[in-house]
Amino acid sequence: MAKVFIYPSTSLILSDMVARWGHEPLGAAVAVRERIQTPGLDSPPLQMTPEQPKKGLKYAAVEVPSGVRGRMALFGPMIDEAEAAIIVNDADLAFGCMGCARTNELITFLIRQREIPTLDVRYPESEEEGVTFVTAIRDFLKGLGGSE
Amino acid sequence: MSKEYVPEFIGTVTKYVFVESPDLTPQMLAIRAYEISEGVMIKETCFGLQVTGMPDEIEYLVAALRKEDPDHIFVKDRGFPPGDTRRCRANLGGARPGYYGHEFEMGLLRYVSHGLATVRDAEERGEEITHVSSAGRTQKKLTVDKLKELINAEEQ
Numbered sequence: 001m002a003k004v005f006i007y008p009s010t011s012l013i014l015s016d017m018v019a020r021w022g023h024e025p026l027g028a029a030v031a032v033r034e035r036i037q038t039p040g041l042d043s044p045p046l047q048m049t050p051e052q053p054k055k056g057l058k059y060a061a062v063e064v065p066s067g068v069r070g071r072m073a074l075f076g077p078m079i080d081e082a083e084a085a086i087i088v089n090d091a092d093l094a095f096g097c098m099g100c101a102r103t104n105e106l107i108t109f110l111i112r113q114r115e116i117p118t119l120d121v122r123y124p125e126s127e128e129e130g131v132t133f134v135t136a137i138r139d140f141l142k143g144l145g146g147s148e
Numbered sequence: 149m150s151k152e153y154v155p156e157f158i159g160t161v162t163k164y165v166f167v168e169s170p171d172l173t174p175q176m177l178a179i180r181a182y183e184i185s186e187g188v189m190i191k192e193t194c195f196g197l198q199v200t201g202m203p204d205e206i207e208y209l210v211a212a213l214r215k216e217d218p219d220h221i222f223v224k225d226r227g228f229p230p231g232d233t234r235r236c237r238a239n240l241g242g243a244r245p246g247y248y249g250h251e252f253e254m255g256l257l258r259y260v261s262h263g264l265a266t267v268r269d270a271e272e273r274g275e276e277i278t279h280v281s282s283a284g285r286t287q288k289k290l291t292v293d294k295l296k297e298l299i300n301a302e303e304q
Contacts (some may be wrong), residue, residue, distance in 0.1 A: 011249075012166060012222055012224045012249075013257070013260055015224040015225060027224075029226050030225055030227075032227025032228070033225070033226075033227040035227075036228060037160075039155055042150060042152065042153040044234055045234040045235070047153065093248065093249040093252045124260065125256075126259060127259055130259030130262045131263040131266045131277065135267055
């Protein structure tokens with residue numbers, strides 16, 4: 001069973017596909033759950049303490065907005081941990097403010113820099129593309145080993 | 149002054165179970181979930197269920213629910229438990245953060261379901277479907293040569 005980073009990290013479809021073919025999806029929910037289940041000082045809504053942007057410094061420079069560093073404190077360790085990645089390019093739901101946009105660029109950059117097995121796909125817009133989408137992901141995940 | 153944060157549901161896992169099926173409604177899925185779960189918190193929603201419990205219980209429940217309609221049930225992790233005041237729309241007003249992402253992907257599920265059904269049927273028949281391109285698109289871009297050919301044909 002491989003740990004597969006998914007981008008967009010909140011994607012329902014990717015998260016399901018990865019789990020369906022016997023691997024562990026690494027998405028935003030996993031990182032958020034870890035934080036909100038850890039006791040400490042109250043820092044709503046995501047329990048992002050002032051320590052988190054400091055951890056983000058490993059991935060983004062100090063002059064980068066703290067929003068990017070805070071987000072990277074969530075995603076950076078997961079990218080380090082990932083053994084493979086699936087990226088959906090041009091995903092509408094990945095659209096967001098400048099903090100999100102820059103973080104998204106940084107995430108895809110870091111994934112490619114790590115040189116782990118990566119699959120680039122696009123969301124399907126027809127039934128025919130749906131077959132291609134599923135087949136591409138299935139072949140990629142089966143190639144990583146593990147069982148269905 | 150900062151106050152102490154005491155988390156709830158420590159050690160639990162929350163998952164969304166989305167159902168986009170012509171044969172199965174969230175209500176039917178919820179009844180089935182109550183039948184097979186032991187002590188798992190189940191919340192029925194408009195799109196399916198939210199289930200919260202210990203990881204092994206949730207894994208068992210989700211595996212059993214998937215069997216109801218494998219091509220039309222989709223499962224995803226959730227960071228917050230259901231009804232959490234930081235995320236629940238009852239407290240915030242408006243759509244829950246993250247709802248729009250789900251709404252977008254729910255529109256695509258019918259294509260993915262078709263893909264899953266086709267792939268499963270092919271596997272059962274022993275046939276092999278190989279993907280056409282790694283970009284997940286069957287429609288290729290127009291090449292320069294083809295464009296020139298079209299322009300020339302138009303001029304003639």
